Amino acid sequence: MNNHIDPTSDRLFRHMAWANAQLFTIMQRLPDAVLHYSEPGNEWTVAMTLHHLVEAAMYLAKSLEGNAGVLTAPISLPPTRISELAALAKTCAGADARLHLAAHTPDGVVVRSNDFALNRARTTVLAQAIHHATEHRAQIAGALVANGVTALSLDDLDVWAFGDAEGLGA
16 A cells, blocks of 8 residues: 555545544534434434434445445444434544545555445545535534524534644634
């Protein structure tokens, strides 16, 4: 494996992991009821979206490691209580770290899976992992705002805020 990752990819994966961690930190301060919120026109609740965000990250990481297929430790159900988010956050952090590590491998290897048609270049899967997490953080923020909860501001999770958090400035 090539142990080099370009600075842009490195920053993108560090931002994704940081933003996901911030999401869980903020969510853990909210009441259980928010897990049942959804956006108008979207049947997925906040709990379902959090569950999917983490399970998909685990699946993509496993696929990039050449172990696609059935997850060894799938998350069986979306959380029903805020207290369950600490474990989900830990699982997410592990998947994010594995995705970041997978970005160190050169492109050109096609990822294959028997149970899901994921025949793509590594860079495509890596880009999807980042975009997927961003999309679902936005859906969660939208569901909260649609229900009058403004605790999660996407501006607090963007790359500018990440730069400030790292001390690198915006």
